[in-house]
Amino acid sequence: MLRTVTVTRYITPLREGGSLPAIVEADDEFMYVLKFKGAGQGTKALIAELLGGEIARALGMRVPEIVFANLDEGFGRMERDEEIQDLLKFSVGLNLGLHYLSGAISYDPTVNKVESSMASLIVWMDCFLMNVDRTAKNTNMLYWHKQLWMIDHGASLYFHHGSGDWQEKAKQPFTLIKDHVLLKQAAHLDEADKKAQSLLTSEKIKEIVSWIPDTWLADDISKDEQRARYSQYFATRLANAAIFITEANHAREALI
Template structure:
């Protein structure tokens, strides 16, 4: 299949300077500067969760964007082999060496603050939209402890989708996993406000077309998929991601009902 016409256009930047680590992230992300003079939050391919976290970040972030959420621009970020040699911190130097090649960057939202549900109220529609998205993506990482949302210029931005799509850490039974309710939604920070899920479901199922899913999956760099040898070809990998997301979207009533049940159970 010829895929050039449906692939998302994602910029590639060259990393020129390591600015500072973000210690709150489990995978040692960092703020870096690129040749375009912008700052990015960089997710490293050589970190603990590896390339799978970058794929989840890319798919999750771009699906969120396609559904109308505010998400920082996602870029492919190239690290040159010589980049880490001047880094004095050995742990960081090792990480940079292990991350030569394409990594993933998100535009750094300078001056943003972490969303705090005790300080800022989210209306029922937006809460329902975010809960629907996280059920689709099986995102376990939007809790009170770690909201993974930022307040920037009086608007809510979604970040950190690297823990989504956890089915791809073990490819067995992926078809069954696509049909499962997302029970971890019970811990979602906005679950109690998400009272308009059926309405959101009707809109988002239509909005998230097969073409959008395909364009996002085909934007995954081939080298990221080739690093895993679970399937015979890169194309097979892409088809599994596409089928997983299409199946989940088509049968969204399964996860919507689970979210509604969880909301009632946790009152």
């Protein structure tokens, strides 16, 4: 289960993010990048961040510690920026924080290289999650202490923002993989699939999904039913991984 902290100090906004995440300090005296439930995509972006980040961790990737971050009522009343003040007001309660990797630098595809087997696993994961946000323009990978770290999975699982049959969407290829920053290096997707299938057991998926807080889920359907939908979506997507692997291989062939 994830730790819960209470935000004690707002340090600075990260304005490169459209949802205005911020660096904050919590009552454990650590700093976090805070993702606000009051931002544009609401709690569904936090659910995607939680599920995507913990699935990456289950696959053996380095991901900053994810915590639940409580924002007390009245926090930020002295904030002068009205946009930030509104964001804080609408984010009272449980938000999501990622341990701040001080001094980390962004992955640069013109400078850094990722070994092919790891690149393949990352591409596989982003196909699995339908993550649209790991491109050359915005890699969402960091180097910290000479190691590669995965961040920012809030743009994953975009299907849950719309209506329709989740199970049908789970069987779809991920055509936007053509824009993935590591696609050229992903020469071993079949091997990545075998590894991922062995690590993402139904028990592991259900455990991760069980961490979604009740307050992030809709009120019109039971919370357990909503969690079951996510678990079933992932199970269906795993069972039909050949569909998105084929799409990724075709997209890669078009690049090289």
